[in-house]
Structures are given as C-alpha cells and as structure tokens.
Amino acid sequence: MAAKTNAAVPSGEPNAGNPLYNAMRTLPLIGIAVVCAWQVGWAADMPEPSPCVTRLAVDEEVAERIALNAKRLDDAYFSVTNVFNPPTRRSFGDFQGRVIFALLCHRALTGRESGTLKDVLGQLGSRVNGGGYFGPQYPDVLDEFQLGGHNWYLRAMCEAWRQYHDRRYLEFARRAFEGLFWPTHGQYDDYPTVPRPKADFKGEELRCGKWLLCSDVGASFMASDGLSDYFATSGDVRAKELVDEMLERFDALDKLKLKNHTHSTLSTVRGALRMHEVTHDEKYMRIARRGWDLYVNRALAADYENFNWFCRGDTWTESCTVADSLIVALHMYKLRGSQADLSLARRIWHNGFAAVQHAHGGAGSN
Secondary structure, three states: OEOOOOOOOOOEOOEOOOHHHHHEOOOEOOOHHHHHHHHHHHHOOOOOOOOOOOHHHHHHHHHHHHHHHHHHHOOHHHOHHHHOOOOOOOOOOHHHHHHHHHHHHHHHHHOOOOHHHHHHHHHHHHHOOOOOOOOOOOOOOEEHHHHHHHHHHHHHHHHHHHHHOOHHHHHHHHHHHHHHHHHHOOOHHHOOOOOOOOOOOOOOOOEEOOEEOOOOOOHHHHHHHHHHHHHHHHOOHHHHHHHHHHHHHHHHOOHHHHOOEHHHHHHHHHHHHHHHHHHOOHHHHHHHHHHHHHHHHHOEEOOOOEOOEOOOOOOOOOHHHHHHHHHHHHHHHHHHOOHHHHHHHHHHHHHHHHHHEOOOOOEOOO
C-alpha cells in the first residue's frame, strides 16, 4: 500500500441493483447515498468488528451522511439550469447522469422525490441530440471522455426504469446505446496505448486514428459499468458482446505503463463484477480480481484514499475512486464471502470515505 503524497481537486457520482445495491452507485460529490446504501444493506449481515462499534452507531452515521448529502443536492449548483449547461470539458453526459442517478438513489433510500428530479427527467427528450445522447455527434470519432461520461447516463436511465417502470427510460437507454456505444463495437482492439499529457485538455491534442483521447486514461472502459447495467436490465445481447470486447482489451492493457486513471479502472471493475453476478461466468470475476488487486497493491493510499493515476507521484486523491473502492470491496464480499474484502471495506469506510465527505454533504479531495 503506497503512502499518499499530496491532495487537491474533487469529483462526484451515483446508482445500483435492489434499492440498496442500486442506490449504491452514487459516487461522492453527488452521491454519498450510494455508499451509505451499501452500508445500510450490509450492516445486518456483517459480523461486528469489535464490541466498540455498534450497529446503532453505524446506522446513525449513515443516516447523518445521507441527510447531509441530500441537503447538498438541494443546492442551486444542481438546479435544472446547471444540469443542462454545456460542460466546461468534453465530459458530455457525465454531470447529467450523475445528478439524475444521485437523486434517484435518494428517492430509493428515503422515498422523497425532489422537484429537480422530476424537472430533469421531464426535459430529457428535448435535451439529448438526434442520436439520443449529449454533446456533438462526431463523424468517425470515438471520444473517450464522451463515452466515459455517458456511463452515468446509462446507469441513471436503468435505475429510473427500475424505480418507475416507465418504458420511456429504457428507450432513452436504448437510444444512447445504439447512437453512442454500439458504433464502438469492433474498435477496442485499436484503443491507443500512447503516452498522455499530465494535465487535462479540451481539444484534439491527442487524436489517434478514430480515437479522441483524454488524460483520464482508460475512461472509455468505465462505460462497461453502465453497459453491463443496460444488459442486465434490457437483455440486449449486443450490450454483452460490446462489454466482452471492452473487458478483454481492458484486461490486456499494461495499466501501470499507461498510468491508467484509477476511477476509470475501478468503474470498469464494477462492470465486470455485475457481469459475473448476472451471467455467473467466472471469466468476469478473474478480470475484476486482477483489476482490483492491482488497485489495492499500487494505488490504495495508506489512509485508504487513493492515487488518482497509477505510477504518478504528482497526483491527488479523488473521492469518486474512494467510493468506487468501497463499492468494489463490498461487492467482492457479497460475491465471494471473503472476510478480507469485508475488513478492507470497513477500513475504507472509517478512514478514506469518512474523510472525503465534507461538512456541506458533498465530497472532494483532501
């Protein structure tokens, strides 16, 4: 486990399976509810770590964190106007998906439906482009940031379908899949392995063939999380075919040499875990385990936060990844029953995760 060097900027996200597992997919800045939902769902089944840590104390802490996060989501920053503002970077679909997902997680946890959620869902049809997704429709361009950003939009639409049973949300997901994701089928073998610049960038500085890359190395693979959810929800076998292609390429990448983005890495691991849970195919668990072990050994910081990229010392923590790590540890425990996964989840919760949620209820780097 590495010692962390410095800290800076934040991030955020949301969703999951039953109301608790579903609500679990809300990553920090926007979705403390996700991780809190995991804690609520698993607390009854987890053996007590010591007489000093009571179920009541855990419940009280989770309830307080959920309430703080809900209050944060009432802020004007998450208003309908802001949700649909053009992004400052090429992360099309990212903010919209995360906000919708977070609000849906809170709806599942508390039964409270915010006016913002109703308004945002009501405007979706007029806000997406002709292909059913956000941002430009590029001819013959695979925008890594756009693909990764729409992970959360897919998760949000699948979650909206589970909660409302309104087929228009599955239709939104299908349109995004066919318009944005399915055209990448057959392209992942050519995913570039060129060095990336350290700073984020907005233009086409790294255009490699059809790929328009971003400094969040591997961001396109994180969409396997949303695509696996779409497959599990819709049964569309094309989604499984695409996820298989993505995971095979992801598994073969030298993530240390490429200095992969750790949030993107763990989001991809989450997709592999869902595929294992849905199909019972052990190949997905093997891929997930290799990605998870690499993170634990090379990117998990001594305080159970993270390094934002593999093999970069001049980096910072990212609350999204801290939430990812708690989600993955708990999901590993659910699927494998390993006490080591459970112990690690507890340490992440009480150390890394506890520190990244701020007093206003959102989350960020320390």
